Amino acid sequence: MKILIVDDEPHLRMLIRQSLEELEDDGVELLSAADGEAALAAIQAETPRLVVLDVMMPKKNGFDVCHTVKRELGMDGTFIILLTAKGQEFDRQRGLDAGADLYMTKPFDPDALLEQARAVLGL
C-alpha cells in the first residue's frame, strides 16, 4: 500500500512524512511529490491508496489535481485529503466539488492525520 504526500513546501512534506512514518512498519510505502503535475504523474503510475494533497501549489493546484483524478480519471479508489491554510472556508465547498474525500486545515493535527490514514488503509 502506498501513500502520496504532495506539498511544495519541503518542510511540510517532512512533517507529514514524519507524522505517518510509523505506518512504514505495517508495510506502507510513503511517496512524495512537490507540485501538482508531479503529483498527477505519481498518482497514475503508483496508484496510491491515499493522497495528502496541498491546495496552493505551483504548476497545478490541489483542486485541479483532485478534479482530474476523481472526475476525469474516475479513480474512486484513491482517497484524497486536501490540506489548505486556515480561514479560506469557502474553499471547502470547492474542494468537495472537486471530489475530495476529506478536508483538513493547516496547521494540521498530526495525530488526526495518522488516525485518518490508518482508517483509510484499514490498519
Next chain:
Amino acid sequence: MTLKALVRTDGAPLAALLELFGAAIEDADGKSLLGKAAGDSRAAVLLDGTPLGNVVGLAEHVAAAAALVSHLAAKESERRSLANEVLHLYREVHLIDQLSEELTALFDAGAAAHSALTQAARLVQSMASGIFVRRAEGEELACAAHTGDLAALPAKESGFLEEVLVRGAASIVNAGEMASGGGLRNLLFAPLRAKQRIVGVIVLVNDGSRPYSAADLKLLNTIALQTAAAIENSMLCAEMVEAARSREQLTALQRELETARAIQHSLVPRTFPPFPDRKEFELHAQMLSARAVGGDFFNFFLLDEEHLALVIGDVSGKGTASALFMAVAHTHLRTVAAKNGEPAECMAEVNRILLADKASSMYATCFYAILNTRTGELRFSNAGHNPPYLVRGDGAVEELPQDGGPPLGLFAGVYAGGVTALQPGDTLYLYTDGVPEAMNADEEDYGDETLAAALRELSSHSPRELIADVHARISAFVGDAPQSDDITMIALKRASVQPA
C-alpha cells in the same frame, strides 16, 4: 531504530555497500534483511552500544562493513530524532492555534450581539433590528449582528446612529424618515455603554403602525447595558487572544531557530586539536552562527593513515530547512568520501544523489580536498565555493584555482579536480562567504583584499592563532553591527619540520 528501518531508508547505498563486501545484514533475531553473504563470520551492528543485528560475510570484511553500517545507523537515528523534535514543535503550534480559535469563538462579539437582538425581539415588537459597534472612540461603526432586512435599518450616513453615540442617551424617533429604505418608520435607539465608553448602538425598527413607547425605551436600555458589557469583554478578549497568538508564534519561531542551530552544531567537529598525535600537520576551525541561523558546515576526517579529508560548505537559505538540507548533503558527502577516491568524483556522486531525491530548491556550495599528509599533495574539487587561500610560509598568498563545477544540488554538471602542493610551513585557509561579506554599520564589506592582506601578515601563525587573529580583525571592522551570516574558517598548516 531498527536495521529494518535503516534498510527501508538507505536501501540502495546499503545494498551497494554489502555487495562490495560480499556481505549480508540480519536483524537481532538472525533474520536476513539485505545482501548475499559470501561467508559465515559475523560482526555486530551497534547503535549507542546496543546491538541491532549483524553483518554476515567473510571474516576479513565483516568488521569494516559492520562499522560502516553502524555509522549509517547512527546518522539515520540522529536524523529521525531531529525530525521528531520538529514534529513535536509543530504539534504544539497546532494545539495553540486550536485553543485560541476555541477561545475566540467563545468570546465572539457577534454571538453576544445576536443573542441580545433575539432577546430584544421577544420583548419589543420590531421588523428589523441591529447592533453596530466600534473598537475605539473615533472609529467607524460596523454591524455586529442584525435581524430582518438590513436595508430597513438606518444607514450610517443618516446620522441617527452617530447622534446616539454623541449624546450617549436612548431615544425614540417615531415616523423617522429612512435614508436608504424610503418611507416612514418608527425607530428605537439605545447606546451600548460599557463603563465610561460607548462601544456601539442598538437599534429597533417597526413598520410605523405602532409608535414606540417610553416603556419600550426602558426595556431596550436594560438589554443594551447587559450587552455592552459582554461586547466590551469579547473585544478585549479578542485583543488578548490576538496578542497571545503572536507571542506564541514568536516563541515557536524562536524554538525553530534553536533547533536549526542545534542541528548545525551537532554535525561539525568540536574537539580541538582534532588529531593531537599527528605532528606533520596542525588543524583548527571555527564556526560562528548568525542570529538567523545560516547553513554553513565543515568537517575533516582521516581517510587512512596518510590521507586527510577536508570539507567546507554553505547551504542556500536560512533556518531549519537549510539546516536539514545541510545535514543531508553533509551525510551524503561523508558516506561517498569513504568509498570514492578523487574529490571530483565525490562531488559528482553527491550532486547526483542530491538531484535524484531532490526535495527542495536548495543547493550548497562546497569545497572538498584530500591532503596527503606525508607528501603535502593536495587534491581538491570546488563546487561553487569561495576558493580557499594557500598561505605560503614566506608570506605569499595565492587563491586556489577554481577547478570544480556547479554548486551541489543545483543541476547536473561535470566536476573537475585540481592538484597543488603544501610545502612544509604552508597553510591552507578555507572560509565561507560570511568572512569577506562581514558588514559594518555603514554596510561596507570586509572584502577579499583585506582578507588576503591579513593572511599575508599572519603567515607565520599557527592555525589557532591565525583564525583567532582574523576573527579579531573582522570583529573590529564590524563593530556593533549585527552578524548577518554564519562565519566559518578552517586553517590547515603543514609543520615546518616534518617528522622523520
